[in-house]
Structure formats: C-alpha cells, structure tokens
Amino acid sequence: MSINLRSHPMRPIRAACLGTATALVALLAWAPVAPANATDSHSAHAKPKNSRVITLTGRLAQQTRFPVNSSGPSQGDRTVFRSTLHDATGNQVGETGGSCTTTRVADGGAEACFVTYVLPGGQLSVQGMVFGVVPGPPASFDNAITGGTGEFDRARGSVHVGPIVNGARTFTIYLK
Template structure:
C-alpha cells in the first residue's frame, strides 16, 4: 500500500499516472457538496435556480494499484482515494471516496473517475474524465458530471469543477441544476 499525500506537487512518473484521481478527490476527491448544501453554508443561487456550492477537499488516503509495479504508467492503472470536505469556514462537512482508472498514457494521460460525496443529507454520485494527469506539475483542473444522488440529492444533476489550490488540496465548485 502506498499512501502519498504529497503527490500533487512532485510526482514520480508512477505516482503521476494516478495523482489526478486523488483530487476528485478528491475526487473526488476529489470531492465538495457536503454539508454546505445541507446547511446552505457556502452556497449561492445562480441564474436559472441553480445552487452553487464551494467546498475544499483535503486528501486523507490514497492507494495505487499499478498494472506494472515499478514500471511505466499503463492503461488500467488504478487509484483509490478518500478526501475530507470543508466549508468556507473550515468546518468539516463530509467526505468523498472514489476510484480513477488510467485510460490513456500518451498525450499527457487520461483517467476515468467515479466518486461519491457523502454529505449530511445524502450522497452525490459524480463521474467523468480527467486529462493531463501525467504532465509534470500540479494536477490539472477538471469538470465532471453529477450523475445522481440519494436523500436530499435524489435525482441530482449538474457538474463539479475542481482546481488544485495546494498540495493534496482542491477547491470544488458544485453546480446543482
């Protein structure tokens, strides 16, 4: 098992293959609608009645499962991660967990990620691609789709935008339709 909280700034080639997934982390990471949605902390109404929620996700755990241990990144490499979610006041409001699988290793790489956001009033399911995860530097920003949810988020739709704001830390902007 390899837990690497610092993979977002200096990533060895092997770690780079799946480092972006951590974010969704953070998913995922990624990770971001939590209690802010439940308590309306950090959320605003946008045009058309959309609810916009901004949260911060901090990577808590990450394990990589490479196809070629110790070798070059390969299609099928996988990472599993968990992140803790915080509202704008720094209060813990939930967590995310998910997996990302490498689908392409050329042209900067690509991963397909599936992440669940565990929130006080239900869960959100998020899925999508992350491109450029093998490029040097911090993990790239990405946009993924909300595919559904439970509880307060039953039949949820919308998107999640993630930006890296520090080592193992992402800002998530959730736009609920």
C-alpha cells in the same frame, strides 16, 4: 496535510493519480451557497434558472495504488481514495471515496473517475474523464454529476475543479 507533488518520489502517473484523487475527493466540502444568478469567471458553464451553486474544498486522507505492472505507467493502473470534506471555516462536514482508472498514458494521459460523497442530507455521485494527468495532476477539469440520494435525489449538473493550492482544491458545483 500538504502534498508537494513536484518533489514526491512517485512515478509521473502515480503523481497524476494523487492529484486527480485530491481533486475529486475535495468536491463536496460545504461552503456558503451562492445565489443562482451569481457569476463564475472560472467556468464556461452557464447556470440555468433554479440552479444551486456550491463552492467547496477538501483534503486527501487515504490512497492506495494498484499498478498493472512495475515497468511504468500503464493503461488500467488504478487508484482508490478516501477524503475528509471541510467547509470554508475548516469544519469537517463529510467524507468521500472513489477510484480512478488510467485509460491513456500517451498524449498527456487520461483517467476515468467515479466518486461518491457522503454528506449531511444524502449522497452525491460524480464521474467523468480527467485529461492532462501526465506528468502531473491536471490544472483544472470538469466532471458530471450523475445522481444522488436524499437531498441530492436525481441530482444533475457539473463540477468545475480548480488547480491544487496548498494541498487542496476549490470546486464549483452546479446542481440543476
């Protein structure tokens, strides 16, 4: 499914929520694991020793918006989403779901997002603020890994999220 946000009839904050949702739900599509000492020119994050780096993609499958009022973007607007997760060859490997709440409409806008990823081996939790969501989805952003289950038990680290390309985003997950 390809999403063209520029021609989409949603109001600007809704387009921003769609972009943010697409970004966050794509976080954990399994792809080859790079060595811990690999370099990443897209992130300012230094990789600590004994870290695991995973590059991922994903696509939005379902989304529902809950606006506070009909007069335009407002603090408290919420979007709830689900996404299928795919590896580098396009095989579906998991599913994710979460929600984002608008915390600021002025000065580029901001959302607080909470997402859970159901993956082979366990679940992973990610959360954080996303800035620059008005008038459209942010070009890129970073969020925190706050925990997990199974293989991801007590996971920590961060996620660098790249821009939307052809309806999907590329993510670099830094697990400590």
